[in-house]
Amino acid sequence: xxxxxxxxxxxxxxxxxLLATCYYIFVVELCIFTVQLLEAKVxxxxxxxxxxxxxxxxxxxxxxxxxxxxxxxxxPSESDKQLYLSDERPQVLQEILIRTxxxxxxxxxxxxxxxxxxxxxxxxxxxxxxxxxxxNVCILKLDHHCVFLNNCVGFSNYKFFLLCxxxxxxxxxxxxAVSLHFSxxxxxxxxxxxxxxxxxxxxxCLTTIFSIILFLFSLGHFELALTNGTSREDNDETAEENxxxxxxxxxxxxxxxxxxxxxWFLPIFSSLGDGFSFPMGEATEDKExxxxxxxxPSESPSQFKL
Ligand SMILES: [Zn+2]
Ligand SMILES: [Zn+2]
Numbered sequence: 001x002x003x004x005x006x007x008x009x010x011x012x013x014x015x016x017x018l019l020a021t022c023y024y025i026f027v028v029e030l031c032i033f034t035v036q037l038l039e040a041k042v043x044x045x046x047x048x049x050x051x052x053x054x055x056x057x058x059x060x061x062x063x064x065x066x067x068x069x070x071x072x073x074x075x076p077s078e079s080d081k082q083l084y085l086s087d088e089r090p091q092v093l094q095e096i097l098i099r100t101x102x103x104x105x106x107x108x109x110x111x112x113x114x115x116x117x118x119x120x121x122x123x124x125x126x127x128x129x130x131x132x133x134x135x136n137v138c139i140l141k142l143d144h145h146c147v148f149l150n151n152c153v154g155f156s157n158y159k160f161f162l163l164c165x166x167x168x169x170x171x172x173x174x175x176x177a178v179s180l181h182f183s184x185x186x187x188x189x190x191x192x193x194x195x196x197x198x199x200x201x202x203x204x205c206l207t208t209i210f211s212i213i214l215f216l217f218s219l220g221h222f223e224l225a226l227t228n229g230t231s232r233e234d235n236d237e238t239a240e241e242n243x244x245x246x247x248x249x250x251x252x253x254x255x256x257x258x259x260x261x262x263x264w265f266l267p268i269f270s271s272l273g274d275g276f277s278f279p280m281g282e283a284t285e286d287k288e289x290x291x292x293x294x295x296x297p298s299e300s301p302s303q304f305k306l
Contacts, residue, residue, distance in 0.1 A: 012150050018206070023052070025203040026175055029196040034182055044178055051171040058164035061157065061267040063149050067132070068140040068156040068275045074124045076100045081122060100124055105277035126276035128245075130232060140275035143224075144231045155275035159256050160267045162221055169214035176207035228252040244280045255279075 026048060035041045076084065076096065084096050097115040101124055108127040110116050116125035121138045125131075130142040132152045141155035153161045183201045185191040224234060228245040246252065257263070258270030273279075 012148055015148055022175065022203055022206060025199045026179070029199045030179060030182060030203070033196045034191070034194065034200065047174060048171070051167055051174060055164060055167040055171050058160050058167055058267040059149075061160040062153070062164050063151050065151075065157040065160060065269075067135060067137065067142075067152040067154050069121075070123045070126050070129055070138055070140065070276060074104060074126055074276070075122065076124065097124060127278060128230065128233070129276065141230060141278075142232055155271065155273075156269070158225075159258075159269065159271050162218075162225060162256065163265065163267055165214060165218045165221060169211060169218050172207045172211040172214055176204060176211050179204035179207060225256050226252055228255060245278050246281050247279060248281075 027045065031041050031044050031048075035044065077100075080096050080100055084093055087093060087096075094114050097117050101115045104124065104126070106115065106124060106126060108116065108125075116129075117123070118125055118131050118138045120131060120136065123138055125138060126140065128141045129138050131138045132142060132145050134145045135152050139152045139154040141158070143153040143158055143161075145152045146161075149161075151157070179200050182191070183204045186193070186197045186200065221231075224230060226249045227243060228247060229243055233243065247255070255272050258272055260270060263270040
């Protein structure tokens with residue numbers, strides 16, 4: 001079942017084979033065939049597999065955690081839904097939505113100042129919730145739809161995604177450093193030529209490229225986590241400048257990683273909140289004012305990043 005999940009989608013499949021190749025070169029060609037010292041062999045294999053297992057665990061949690069969708073209370077009643085479908089006058093439609101949203105924690109309006117409603121999911125959109133055209137569902141605190149994960153990254157799996165990026169980056173940096181060391185030994189003839197030489201140099205090149213890419217992605221995403229932003233909101237300059245959810249970097253990180261330190265580095269859900277209501281910064285206490293600030297960017301499907 002896991003394999004079926006992994007093999008869905010071409011980018012994910014290409015990544016899988018590339019990673020399998022790197023795994024083989026590091027474990028077999030480098031550690032088993034090339035490293036002579038037993039202590040070095042064991043140290044390399046232990047560190048590599050520790051990071052590898054953490055990375056795979058975070059990856060599977062990110063991929064297999066279903067995106068969080070708005071709860072039932074955001075769904076208009078059957079009678080309101082029928083009314084909404086039967087009447088086409090914009091004012092009447094808005095009145096129905098305003099009535100439904102009355103007791104809900106919804107402060108974000110669309111650019112016209114109307115309550116946001118998804119006609120496909122037939123649900124009122126909570127703050128920071130957006131419809132993903134690929135998954136065809138409204139997702140709480142949507143960050144982006146990831147083609148490599150074949151899943152949406154949002155409230156339910158954002159922590160797992162950040163950890164996956166971090167462990168993947170550390171794994172690549174570690175592999176790159178070890179393979180660089182042995183590439184230099186081959187290059188300077190301190191190690192005799194062997195069939196492992198070329199694969200190890202290839203491994204160094206691949207993991208260095210991955211390290212740089214993952215470093216840049218991690219930097220971008222941790223910058224967002226530190227300011228309590230999302231990739232989606234980051235594309236909207238107005239929302240970025242006046243981000244009402246920014247609580248200061250410590251609290252922002254706790255929103256994603258939770259209060260219990262023992263869970264910070266493990267892909268166990270510990271994010272704070274419910275995904276549909278969010279504390280706002282002290283500087284912007286007036287939620288109505290925030291509502292005007294926190295306009296969502298247009299619902300264009302152009303947010304498909306990593
Ligand atoms: Zn929707
Ligand atoms: Zn999606």
